[in-house]
Amino acid sequence: MDRQLLIVSTVCxxxxxxxxxxxxxxxxxxxxxxxxxxxxxxxxxxxxxLSIRGHTLGRCPLTNxxxxxxxxxxxxxxxxxxxxxxxxxxxxxxxxAPLVVLLQGFALIAPIDIRHPVKLLANAWLEFHASISLVAxxxxxxxxxxxxxxxxxxxxxxxxxxHSIFSHLAPLTDLFAAITRLLWWGFALYTVGLASGFFxxxxxxxxxxxxAFGVWLLYAAILQGRHLRRLAPKHxxxxxxxxxxxxxxxxxGITFTxxxxxxx
Amino acid sequence: MNLxxxxxxxxxxxxxxxxxxxxxxxxxxxxxxxxxxxxxLLATCNRVEVYAASEKRVSTDEIARCLARNIENGRSExxxxxxxxxxxxxxxHLFCVTSGLDSMVxxxxxIFGQAKKAYESAxxxxxxxxxxxxxxxxxxxxxKQVRTHTEITRGSVSVGSVAVDLAQRIFxxxxxxKVLVLGAGETSERTARALVSRGVADLRVSNRSxxxxxxxxxxxxGRAVRFDEWLQQCREIDILITSTSSExxxxxxxxxxxxxxxxxxxxxxxxxxxxxxxVDPSVNKMHGVYLYDIDSxxxxxxxxxxxxxxxxxxxxxxxxxxxxxxxxxxxxxLNYKTPSTEHRAxxxxxxxxxxx
Numbered sequence: 001m002d003r004q005l006l007i008v009s010t011v012c013x014x015x016x017x018x019x020x021x022x023x024x025x026x027x028x029x030x031x032x033x034x035x036x037x038x039x040x041x042x043x044x045x046x047x048x049x050l051s052i053r054g055h056t057l058g059r060c061p062l063t064n065x066x067x068x069x070x071x072x073x074x075x076x077x078x079x080x081x082x083x084x085x086x087x088x089x090x091x092x093x094x095x096x097a098p099l100v101v102l103l104q105g106f107a108l109i110a111p112i113d114i115r116h117p118v119k120l121l122a123n124a125w126l127e128f129h130a131s132i133s134l135v136a137x138x139x140x141x142x143x144x145x146x147x148x149x150x151x152x153x154x155x156x157x158x159x160x161x162x163h164s165i166f167s168h169l170a171p172l173t174d175l176f177a178a179i180t181r182l183l184w185w186g187f188a189l190y191t192v193g194l195a196s197g198f199f200x201x202x203x204x205x206x207x208x209x210x211x212a213f214g215v216w217l218l219y220a221a222i223l224q225g226r227h228l229r230r231l232a233p234k235h236x237x238x239x240x241x242x243x244x245x246x247x248x249x250x251x252x253g254i255t256f257t258x259x260x261x262x263x264x
Numbered sequence: 265m266n267l268x269x270x271x272x273x274x275x276x277x278x279x280x281x282x283x284x285x286x287x288x289x290x291x292x293x294x295x296x297x298x299x300x301x302x303x304x305l306l307a308t309c310n311r312v313e314v315y316a317a318s319e320k321r322v323s324t325d326e327i328a329r330c331l332a333r334n335i336e337n338g339r340s341e342x343x344x345x346x347x348x349x350x351x352x353x354x355x356x357h358l359f360c361v362t363s364g365l366d367s368m369v370x371x372x373x374x375i376f377g378q379a380k381k382a383y384e385s386a387x388x389x390x391x392x393x394x395x396x397x398x399x400x401x402x403x404x405x406x407x408k409q410v411r412t413h414t415e416i417t418r419g420s421v422s423v424g425s426v427a428v429d430l431a432q433r434i435f436x437x438x439x440x441x442k443v444l445v446l447g448a449g450e451t452s453e454r455t456a457r458a459l460v461s462r463g464v465a466d467l468r469v470s471n472r473s474x475x476x477x478x479x480x481x482x483x484x485x486g487r488a489v490r491f492d493e494w495l496q497q498c499r500e501i502d503i504l505i506t507s508t509s510s511e512x513x514x515x516x517x518x519x520x521x522x523x524x525x526x527x528x529x530x531x532x533x534x535x536x537x538x539x540x541x542x543v544d545p546s547v548n549k550m551h552g553v554y555l556y557d558i559d560s561x562x563x564x565x566x567x568x569x570x571x572x573x574x575x576x577x578x579x580x581x582x583x584x585x586x587x588x589x590x591x592x593x594x595x596x597x598l599n600y601k602t603p604s605t606e607h608r609a610x611x612x613x614x615x616x617x618x619x620x
Contacts, residue, residue: 171436
């Protein structure tokens with residue numbers, strides 16, 4: 001039953017992608033209600049899935065790689081729902097939906113939904129640490145998407161080649177403001193998530209801690225460079241993509257190398 | 265009842281010919297006297313067209329005589345390039361006209377307002393009856409649908425509007441942007457005015473002649489800046505419009521770099537409309553600087569026009585549906601038949617289904 005909810009959710013996100021592709025091919029893309037509504041609907045089904053899974057497990061559904069992927073996709077959709085309309089970044093949905101489909105599609109197809117042989121005990125600090133960190137990842141993912149949009153917009157303005165998608169992207173200054181805010185939100189949540197990891201009551205793997213601090217330092221450096229105006233917006237955008245790639249690599253490493261009880 | 269359209273447009277006639285047949289205030293009434301049950305004159309700078317309904321056939325020559333500005337000399341000595349569309353083709357042509365597909369600048373929306381005005385005028389004078397009422401109401405509906413469901417009006421197609429559009433792509437709201445106009449040329453004034461109309465409040469003007477700078481500043485609601493201070497202004501401004509007659513380059517990466525040191529996260533949009541150019545093209549390579557010269561602005565305008573042209577087929581599909589639907593709704597009331605070549609009388613050119 002819960003997997004069916006996830007399939008319906010994926011179909012909703014696919015509908016948003018399909019609508020975007022058809023519209024872009026016809027050269028008439030207007031970021032409209034359809035995309036926002038289909039993503040919103042997809043988000044509702046994701047939430048329903050996580051809720052049912054959580055009730056079944058009796059804890060936050062972050063016990064295997066499958067759940068981690070779904071939670072990450074949910075975080076991305078959540079941040080989009082909060083940020084997209086507020087910043088007139090509706091086209092972000094065109095970039096967000098494929099990322100969510102990629103995460104959910106992989107989770108649904110790959111045989112990674114393996115129930116833990118032993119029922120995991122609820123650990124409030126561990127669940128808080130994992131969930132808050134994943135929401136931070138969602139913010140970093142959206143910052144990465146906004147950064148990609150910024151770089152596309154910047155490139156087209158520089159080269160004077162203004163393609164059809166150009167006219168629907170948000171202005172450069174708005175995109176940069178969105179990147180900055182998403183970075184601050186992501187950084188703050190990630191800091192809280194990182195700090196809460198020390199209260200889980202279990203020894204943390206040294207490599208994971210070092211890598212997590214590495215990612216934290218990278219984002220701190222980007223924000224400091226931005227704050228001191230040492231980094232041009234284009235460089236901030238490029239570093240956002242590098243930062244998110246590093247964060248995803250770290251998440252991947254954690255879920256593969258760590259023991260299940262200490263996920264993610 | 266026959267429904268037909270006779271006219272001249274930028275496709276078929278030069279401005280001199282269009283002027284000769286531009287019609288006049290009483291044209292609608294004269295047309296009714298010539299045998300038209302209903303008549304409407306649509307006269308714009310690019311077209312002169314009569315849309316009419318009649319019980320019996322009214323020749324193109326008759327219409328041409330009504331349209332001639334000087335009635336005594338109305339008899340044409342040559343065959344003017346009039347086109348004539350009847351029934352279904354007339355409906356299709358009007359839908360294309362009101363949707364901007366037949367305009368010189370494809371997708372322009374001014375024609376919509378002009379057609380509405382012409383209809384209102386004919387309605388008030390009693391020249392437009394139920395047949396033209398139905399036709400024009402549908403035409404306005406079609407035009408709105410074409411505008412909503414296609415991108416036929418997308419993009420800017422003039423240098424001034426492209427500059428404003430690009431500024432909005434970079435800065436979003438222009439109300440907080442600071443603009444410096446360097447040189448008091450006509451194009452820079454037009455561009456500055458376009459920016460002011462989109463909300464720019466802080467406008468500065470600099471020119472070698474302080475008097476001319478002050479004059480322009482007064483006209484556009486800005487303030488004059490001494491010419492030897494303009495480079496320093498680049499520390500504060502967001503948009504620079506240059507159009508001086510200088511023979512040498514005024515702005516180079518070397519001169520601009522120190523000005524940008526403290527504004528790393530604020531873009532600078534440079535519009536160089538001077539010929540020869542005032543700004544070294546390599547300025548565009550600097551971080552956060554977006555340089556557009558007259559050629560690149562025109563190229564962007566061309567891209568917009570090309571995109572609009574791509575939308576024509578989408579718009580034509582919408583129009584075709586409405587033409588068919590309109591045909592069904594008026595069947596029995598009009599001789600709504602496929603046009604033949606029977607109208608190739610004196611002064612009539614072959615029918616044009618589309619001149620785009």
